[in-house]
Amino acid sequence: MDWLNYHHLRYFWMVxxxxxxxxxxxxxxxxxxxxxxxxxxxxxxxxxxxxRRSGRNNVLTDAGQVALRYADEIFSLGRELSNAxxxxxxxxxxxxxxxxxxxxxxxxxxxxxEPVFSLPEVVHVxxxxxxxxxxLAQLVAHRLDVVLxxxxxxxxxxxxxxxxxxxxxxxxxxxxGRLAAALRKGFPRSLHQAPALLPAESTGLRRSLDRWxxxxxxxxxxxxxxxxxxxxxxxxxxxxxxxxxPSLVTAEAVDRFxxxxxxxxEKCRDQFFAITADRRIHHPAVAALTAGGMATRG
Numbered sequence: 001m002d003w004l005n006y007h008h009l010r011y012f013w014m015v016x017x018x019x020x021x022x023x024x025x026x027x028x029x030x031x032x033x034x035x036x037x038x039x040x041x042x043x044x045x046x047x048x049x050x051x052r053r054s055g056r057n058n059v060l061t062d063a064g065q066v067a068l069r070y071a072d073e074i075f076s077l078g079r080e081l082s083n084a085x086x087x088x089x090x091x092x093x094x095x096x097x098x099x100x101x102x103x104x105x106x107x108x109x110x111x112x113x114e115p116v117f118s119l120p121e122v123v124h125v126x127x128x129x130x131x132x133x134x135x136l137a138q139l140v141a142h143r144l145d146v147v148l149x150x151x152x153x154x155x156x157x158x159x160x161x162x163x164x165x166x167x168x169x170x171x172x173x174x175x176x177g178r179l180a181a182a183l184r185k186g187f188p189r190s191l192h193q194a195p196a197l198l199p200a201e202s203t204g205l206r207r208s209l210d211r212w213x214x215x216x217x218x219x220x221x222x223x224x225x226x227x228x229x230x231x232x233x234x235x236x237x238x239x240x241x242x243x244x245x246p247s248l249v250t251a252e253a254v255d256r257f258x259x260x261x262x263x264x265x266e267k268c269r270d271q272f273f274a275i276t277a278d279r280r281i282h283h284p285a286v287a288a289l290t291a292g293g294m295a296t297r298g
Contacts (some may be wrong), residue, residue: 006074008042011035012050013071016060065143069097094123096285099135099147102227103203107249108272112148112166115288123285131202131227136161139277146286147275151204162279164290168271171209172250172264175242180260183242187263188216195241196220200227205270209244212268233257246270 014024014035021032028035043050050064060068073095096116100109109127116123128135128144132151138144140159147153152163173191175183183190191213198220199206206225213220223241226232236243237257245253253259274290281287 005042005045008038008045009067009071010075011038012042012064012067013075015039015051015058016064016068016071020058062141065138066141069143094119094121094285096123096125096146096283097144098125098127099138099144100127100129101132101135101147101149101151101203102129103132103199103205103229104148104150104272105229105246105249105252107252108150108246109148111248112272112274112289115291116285119285119288121284125285136275139275142277145276145283146289149204149273149275150270151207152271152273153275159277162276164274164276166272166274166290168269170247170264170266171205171212171244171268171270172247172253173242173244173262174250174253174259175236175262176239176258177260179239179242180262183262188218188265190262191220191242192218193221195223197224197226197232197235197241197243198222199229199232199244200225203227205244205246208268208270212265215267233259244268 011024011028014028015021018024018027021035025032025035039050046063046067048063049061050067051058052061053059098113113125116125128138132147132149132153135144135147135149136153136157139147139161140157148166153161173183173187174180179195183194198209201207201210212218220242224232224235226235229245232243233245233253234257235241236253236259242262243253243259247264250261250264254261274286276286276290281290
């Protein structure tokens with residue numbers, strides 16, 4: 001394609017940002033069929049589908065995700081151009097695309113990202129949550145600048161990536177008041193055959209837990225497993241079983257989810273990593289993020 005039709009690109013961008021043809025049509029004050037036709041022309045020009053059907057909704061394809069990222073940059077630059085020509089002040093924000101593993105607690109994520117928001121320059125952080133494997137695929141395709149996870153990238157990954165340890169801590173076990181009081185007596189043996197809500201087997205914390213349980217001969221009665229750490233806490237607050245949490249976020253489990261501490265151990269550790277596609281980090285926000293690590297405690 002010799003020339004990009006920015007009019008068509010803008011229609012695609014609005015649909016992707018607004019979440020559908022109808023919403024974009026209302027914003028642009030044009031008909032939905034007109035927008036659809038122009039997006040098809042853009043797809044024909046690219047030779048790639050930008051949307052695919054998922055039930056009643058249109059969702060972005062991999063090519064659509066790439067196009068959206070470039071479109072964000074293009075129209076952001078367009079606004080800056082307009083500001084510059086009309087002599088209106090504008091400070092362009094540095095963009096940081098962060099992939100966050102579902103299993104990583106939100107408070108840990110907040111602590112890891114904290115140095116980014118202390119930079120003297122303006123940083124626009126775009127966060128995407130998902131499974132580590134999916135996020136790493138986006139990282140090596142340069143759709144993400146960094147991935148935050150509770151485990152290093154696997155050595156089986158075909159493309160070389162780099163793990164930056166950010167910190168680690170022990171594990172604390174929590175449950176609602178009555179269950180916590182019962183399990184507190186005789187901890188950790190009390191966890192044997194006790195109802196458990198555990199991280200999914202694919203997570204680093206679960207593998208560490210399994211090794212610790214096995215070393216003590218503890219076999220909990222697993223009620224449910226979760227990739228999403230926040231959902232696991234919600235289920236625990238309903239009294240479904242005990243949960244393990246990184247000791248760094250024990251206060252959140254107690255204050256926000258009304259859980260009580262059963263006990264903790266330093267022999268089971270949860271680790272946190274920032275993963276980059278390049279050994280030498282050029283992005284200033286990623287450099288700030290990986291430079292200091294984070295505070296750790298038991």
